[in-house]
Amino acid sequence: MSVSADKKTLSVGPGYRFSDVYPYLQQYGLAVGGARLGPVGVPGILLAGGINFYGNQFGFSADQVKRYEVVLANGEIVEATEKKNADLFWALKGGSSNFGVVTRFDMKTIPSKKVWAGIYTVAQQYLPQFLEATANYSSAITDPLSHIVPAVIPVPSGSEINYIGAVILFYDSNTLTYPRCFEAFTSLSDIGNTLDFKTMDEFTTETGAAVVPHINDIFVSGTVVGKTYDQLL
Ligand SMILES: Cc1cc2nc3c(=O)[nH]c(=O)nc-3n(C[C@H](O)[C@H](O)[C@H](O)COP(=O)(O)OP(=O)(O)OC[C@H]3O[C@@H](n4cnc5c(N)ncnc54)[C@H](O)[C@@H]3O)c2cc1C
CATH class of the missing domain: 3.40.462.20 (Vanillyl-alcohol Oxidase; Chain A, domain 3)
Known part of the structure; x- marks a missing residue:
């Protein structure tokens, strides 16, 4: 898990829960529009949609993912963004496990002290x-x-x-x-x-x-x- 130099992006692997993510981001005065309960795992909610506390401001949790690193069925590792592999980027926002194994999510961060x-x-x-x-x-x-x-x-x-x-x-x-x-x-x-x-x-x-x-x-x-x-x- 890491935060970009400009603090605008969280990169997080699929092995984490949001009870790992929120305390990590707190040191930067940041949050993300992730799960509403700490024990929820990172990948499932981000690939399903994601109802979140910030949803009325920024949409579903999946809407707040800016980039995915994905292993495709043929073993190829690709990135999906709005511009690169745009169809995959679109499909992963609700597509669950059907399009590959996501190995990294890059999420928009939200300034949040309290x-x-x-x-x-x-x-x-x-x-x-x-x-x-x-x-x-x-x-x-x-x-x-x-x-x-x-x-x-x-x-x-x-x-x-x-x-x-x-x-x-x-x-x-x-x-x-x-x-x-x-x-x-x-x-x-x-x-x-x-x-x-x-x-x-x-x-x-x-x-x-x-x-x-x-x-x-x-x-x-x-x-x-x-x-x-x-x-x-
Ligand atoms: C207590 C509780 C609170 C919840 N709160 C919320 C909430 O606030 N908002 C909300 O929207 N939902 C909520 N949910 C629902 C939650 O989003 C789903 O249960 C979600 O699937 C949990 O994610 P997970 O990673 O733990 O799931 P998992 O069961 O690990 O995975 C779910 C699916 O994603 C696939 N998957 C897992 N990892 C990857 C990967 N790396 N690449 C591709 N596919 C993968 C799995 O194969 C499986 O099909 C809650 C659920 C619980 C139990």
């Missing part, structure tokens, strides 16, 4: 407002510095199951707290709030704590199509 971020949790009684806040954010968001990861989480309580609402809130600023775009969440009374200024390393370690090592996680997601709050809700 971000304002954390997990905001509300009790079951506020779930209707929590879901409304989620639908409103999704249909009306205009602030590209923001990103949210909302979840409704079942919590066993004796023989019953209660549900809580927990949202990961990210705001790319080291000066502004509680931006207006999060108001519908943060105006609800909380039962947990870790929002603070933190480095990307600290933040993705915090979110990564949701993943227990050596235990399999199943992530299930769906897509709701809609352009208005009513359609989304």
